[in-house]
Amino acid sequence: MADKNYYDILGISKDASDKDISHAYRHLSKKYHPDINKEPGAEAKFKEITEAYEVLSDKQKRANYDQYGSADGPQGFGGGSGGGGFGGGANYSDFSDIFSDLFGGGGRRQRQDPTAPRRGEDLQYRMDLTFDEAIFGRKTTIKYHRQAVCPDCHGTGAKPGTHPETCPDCHGSGVVMRTVNTPMGQMQTQAPCPKCHGTGKIIKDKCPKCGGTGKIEEEHQVEVNVPAGIEDGQQMRLQGQGNAGENGGPYGDLYIIFRVAPSKDFRRDGSTIYYNKTISFTDAALGNEIDVKTVYGNGKLKIPAGTQTGTIFKLRGKGAPKLHSDSKGDELVKVTVDTPKKLNADQKLALRAFAEASGDKSQENKGFFEKLKAKLK
Template sequence: MSEDFYSALGVSRDADEDEIKRAYRKKAAEYHPDVSDDPDAEEKFKTVQKAKEVLLDDEKRQMYDQMGHDRFEEADKRGATDAGRGGGMGGGGMGGMNDIFEQFFGGGGSRSRNGPRQGSDLKTRLRIDLEDAYEGVTKQLTITRPERCPDCDGAGHPPDADSRTCSACNGQGQQTTVQQTPLGRVQQTQTCSQCGGEGTIYSETCSTCRGDGQVRNEATLQVEVPGGIRSGQTLRMDGEGAPGENGGPNGDLLVEIQIEEHELFERDGDDLRLRHPISFPQAVFGDTVEIETLDGSVEMDVPAGTQSGETFRLRGKGMPRLRRRGHGDLYVQVRIVTPDSLNDEQREALEAFAEAGGEEIDVEKGFFEKLKRSF
C-alpha cells in the first residue's frame, strides 16, 4: 500500500477521531490475515494499524501532517531503533516513535524509554490433514519460546543484588547525540549501552538467565483450528508470544496452517474435486454410483451416454466456508475404466456390439485399444 495514512483508511485529512475509528474497524476486518484472501492482506493490515495509531495521536498526527508521508516514514526508519517490536503479522508496532519525537521536535528525552513494552510476536507452523480442515479440530502444539525467568522475574539480577546509578547515562537509561542531517538538526536518543536502559548497574546477574531476564522453555498449547481454514492462513494466539519488557504484556503466537495433500480430493478454494472411475456399461446405459465425500458417502446419478472426463457438480459437498454459512461444492470427474481381461461371454457380447455398429474389429488385437481412443 503506497498511499498515505489518510488514503489507507479512506478518510479525509480533516477526519475526526470517530471517523478514523470507524474506518479502521472496517479496514481491519477486511484485511485481517486470519480471514482475508488478499495476497497482500498482512502488509495492508499492518498499514491500517499504523495509520490508526498515528492519526489518533495528536502529536504524531501533527508531525505526520507537517513532514508528509515519505519524510515521516524515512524518519521512522532512521530514528526507530527498536521499531517493529511486537510487530509481526498484524502487529503494526511503533516501537521507535519516542526517538522520532525527539528528532523532529528537538526534545530532550523527556519520554521514558523504560516504560512497559509489549513482547515480540512469535511464528510457527501447524500441519493438519484435509479432514481436520473440514471438521475443525483442537490440536496440541509444542514450541520452544522465550519466557520470563522464574528466578529473577525478568529483572536479570537477584532481588538482593547491590545497585548503583549508571555513570554513562547518569541514571537516565538514555544517551543523546545531536547531528545535522538533510532534515535539519536532529537530536537522537538511544538506549544506554552500559545499563541496557535500566539507569542502574547491578553487582551481579541472575545465574539462571545470565542477566537476560528470559529463558527458553518448551511449551505445549491447545490450538483451536476452525473448519474451512486454508493453507497459508494464520491463527493468532493472544499473549502466547515472547514476554514483554518492564512489565509490558506478552506478544502473540502466530500459527500458520499447512494442509497436507489428500489422496482422493483436490481443494480449490471452498470447492473440492474428485476423480471417480465408472465402467463402460455404466457410461452407456447410465447408473447410480456411490461417491465418497468428507462427510460420508452419497449417491450420484450417471446419465446414459456419459463421456469419459465429464464432470458433475454435487452442491454443498465441498469445504465449509470459513466464518460464513454453507459449503462449497464437490466436482466429480468420471473416468471410464477399460477392463484388463474378459471372459468368453464378455468377449462375445463386445464383439457383437462392434459388429452391430458396422465395425470390423479383431477383438483379440485391437477392440479395447479403440475403446480407449474413443473414450
C-alpha cells in the same frame, strides 16, 4: 483543578522530589495505558495521571497549584494546560517516548526512553496436519520454548527484595553526551551509556534465577483449536503467547503456520474438493447410480446414459467447510470410462448384437471394440 488532589492521584506526598514524581508517573502510566490495560476506566485513569504529572513536573505550575489550587495561578482554576488530554508541554516527553516505543507512533523524538514498556517479540510455530484434520479441524496442545518473565524478580532483574537503581551517569536516559574535537571545532554526540549499557538503570544485586535479565527460558504449552477448513500455508495468531516484553510491556504473539499433507484420493482448492472416478462403459452407456468417495464417507452419484469420459459432476455440500462459516463447498467428480482391453466370448457376442441393432457394420474392417472405445471418448 481545585477539586483534584494531584499528589493523591500519583500516590506521593506533597514534599515529593522531582525523581519521586517521575518514578510514580512512569509506574502508573505503564499500568493504566489504554493500549495495555483493557479494563473499564483505564483510559480515564491514564488521562488523570498524565494531567497530574504535567502539573507537578513543572516547577511553576506546581508552585501555583500548591499556593492557589490551580496550575494557572490566581487568575484561573482550569488545571494544567492540556487538561488531561493527549497534548502536552515540555515535560510530556515521558509519555511520548512510551507511546512511540510501544506502538510505533510516528513523529520526531530526540531520544528513546530505555525504561518505557516494550512489547515482546512474536514467535512462529509450524503445525503439520493430515488432509482430514484440515477438513474437520482438531483440538491439540502444543509445546515450544519462549522467553517468560522471571517469576522471582517479576522482570526487574534485581534480587528479590531489592530494586534497580537509576544510572548515576545518564540519570536514567540510557545515553550520554560526548564531546569530540574535529577540524571544524568541538562537536557533541550522543552514545549509549557505558555504565548501564543503555538501559538507564543499574542492578547491584542481580536475581540469581534469571541472572539480571528479568527473563527465563521456559517450555510453554498452549491449547490450539484448529478451525475446520484450514488450508495449507494459512496461519493463526495467538495473542500474548510470544516472548515476554521489556519493562513490563506485554507479551508478543505466536503465529501458527499450517502445513497440510496431500490426500491419496482427493485434491483441494479452497472449499472445493476434486475426485476422479473410473466407471464401466456399460454404466456410461446405459446410466446407473454409483458409489463415490467423499471426505464425509461414501456418497451416491447418478450417471446418466451416454456419459462421456471427462464429464464432471457436482456433489453439492460435499466439499470442505468454509473457514469460520457453517457452509461447505462442493465436490467435483470427474469420470473416466473404463473400456476393458479383453472381452470373453459372451461379451463379444453381446456387443456384436448391439452393433447390429445399431446398424454399425464397421467392425468387420475395424475392431468393434476400438470403434466403441472411440465413440465413448
